Amino acid sequence: MATIEKRSSSYRARVTIYQHGKREYLTKTFKTENEAKIWGTTLELEKGKGxxxxxxxxxxxxxxxxxxxxxxxxxxxxxxxxxxxxxxxxxxxxxxxxxxxxxxxxxxxxxxxxxxxxxxxxxxxxxxxxxxxxxxxxxxxxxxxxxxxxxxxxxxxxxPKRNKALSMSDLTELKHYLLQHIDNEFNLMVLLEISTGLRRGEILGIKPEDVHYDGQYYCVEVKRSISPTNDDTKLKTKHSRRSVTIPKDLYALLKNITPKESGYLFDWYHFKQSELLKKLLKKIGIPATTFHGLRDTHASFLFSNNVPISYVSRRLGHDSIITTEKYYLELMPEKKHSQDTNALNLLESL
CATH class of the missing domain: 1.10.150.130 (Tyrosine recombinase, N-terminal domain)
Known part of the structure; x- marks a missing residue:
């Protein structure tokens, strides 16, 4: 049985155990005798259950x-x-x-x-x-x-949040700049990001054959993800493997990229895409964000145009709609203002 010992203003409980043929003790100190008894008795019962x-x-x-x-x-x-x-x-x-x-x-x-x-x-x-x-x-x-x-x-x-979604006006300005400077391969990577919402590693894992026309839509097949810390190319979740539709003009631009010796479509830039993106946005005069922020921007743009959450969830490669609701239901400022106005109009019409 557990023994309880009063020590000044506290109580110490001790339970005897046997490990590797040797007798040892489990001890713990409590403020009250009752707490010590409960702990000791519980352990004795657990010990009795094996x-x-x-x-x-x-x-x-x-x-x-x-x-x-x-x-x-x-x-x-x-x-x-x-x-x-x-x-x-x-x-x-x-x-x-x-x-x-x-x-x-x-x-x-x-x-x-x-x-x-x-x-x-x-x-x-x-x-x-x-x-x-x-x-x-x-x-x-x-x-x-x-x-x-x-x-x-x-x-x-x-x-402070680093992955900030761009406003609709900033997104439009960014896209126009990218289309005017398609000679820069990194710009095409950013254009693909805002057009698909792919994870950075998924973009780096694209091979030329992953960009194709399925007879109805121009698509990018997401089959692998590149990590800066290890050689594992597995996707984040089972739903990450997916086909994401892209505009025809973007398809043509991607098809014109010369594959790298590694077999991948894009240069990995020593995994310093965030630094390159920061310089790009500063040059254009757009608030800084990260590649994940561009992913957020893509999702927010779809939400702001009333695209169903079930579709957005599949496009982003989430395991469930719950994940999408938790992380991506932040509407663009313009959409929020519009909804605020609609809500006030409805209330005033009562």
């Missing part, structure tokens, strides 16, 4: 590393696995001595909040996703007795 509670003495950082190397390695694509590995370096810093059995939502939340003071909310969110999957696996295996992963929240600095 659950491997001895793993609660394992350092969380060590458990996370083993979880990533044995479970996630063959469960996700290479790019995603690399992100899990990168996260382990952060976890090593945040939880250098924390043991599985002594973790709880309050302790972990405090550490994550401290991390969020100097990092963006998006960065904290991505880290938390990986921590949650590891904790849920530990709970399912019986290494921890409390499934508290869902209680953890991501807090962080609200950083």
């Amino acid at each position: 659950k491997a509670i001895a793993h609660q003495n394992t350092l969380f950082k060590a458990f996370y590393y083993l979880y990533v190397q044995t479970v996630k390695k063959n469960d996700v694509r290479k790019a995603t696995f690399d992100n899990y590995v990168k996260a382990s370096k952060v976890i090593n810093r945040l939880f250098p001595t924390a043991k599985l059995g002594k973790l709880d939502d309050i302790q972990m939340q405090a550490i994550l909040d401290k991390y969020g003071e100097t990092h963006s909310k998006k960065t904290v969110t991505e880290l938390l996703k990986k921590i949650r999957t590891a904790l849920r696996y530990a709970y399912a295996k019986g290494y921890i007795y409390n499934d508290f992963a869902s209680l953890l929240k991501a807090h962080g600095k609200e950083m």
Whole structure:
């Protein structure tokens, strides 16, 4: 049975376990005797069910590393696995001595909040996703007795958005400039981006044979994606493999590009497209954005012209409409003003 020991103004619970033939102890300190009893009794019950509670003495950082190397390695694509590995370096810093059995939502939340003071909310969110999957696996295996992963929240600095969608007027100006300067191959890459909303890696993965006429439409077949960090050319999701229609004039321009020695249509520019785009937009006098911002622009343009969300979702290669609603339902300023006017007119007509 668990033993409870009063220590000054707190109570320490201790549960005996046997690991590799040796007797060891799981201990945890609480503010009240009742909390200590509940913890001790719960562990004794879990031990009685045969659950491997001895793993609660394992350092969380060590458990996370083993979880990533044995479970996630063959469960996700290479790019995603690399992100899990990168996260382990952060976890090593945040939880250098924390043991599985002594973790709880309050302790972990405090550490994550401290991390969020100097990092963006998006960065904290991505880290938390990986921590949650590891904790849920530990709970399912019986290494921890409390499934508290869902209680953890991501807090962080609200950083200025870099992936800003261009306004309709800026989009029009950009397209006109690109068509007037088609001798520059990078300009054709940007033109393809605003015309399709492809991910940057998907554009870099296009080969000459992927640009074709199917008897009805001019299309670009999305079959692969190029990453700057590894040689994995797999697409992001199963719905990323798709055929995206393009204008006839753009089709003709793409067909005139001389393929590179690598077999791909576009030069990868050492993956510095963002720098080139920044210079291009500055030259034209258009607010800066990223390649993903141009993807947002394409989606917003379709939404502003009442194109059904189901079609936009398929065109963007999303797994579901929910993803599209979550990330791309930001209408262009002009459309919002129009809707505001319509809404006010309707209200005034009551």
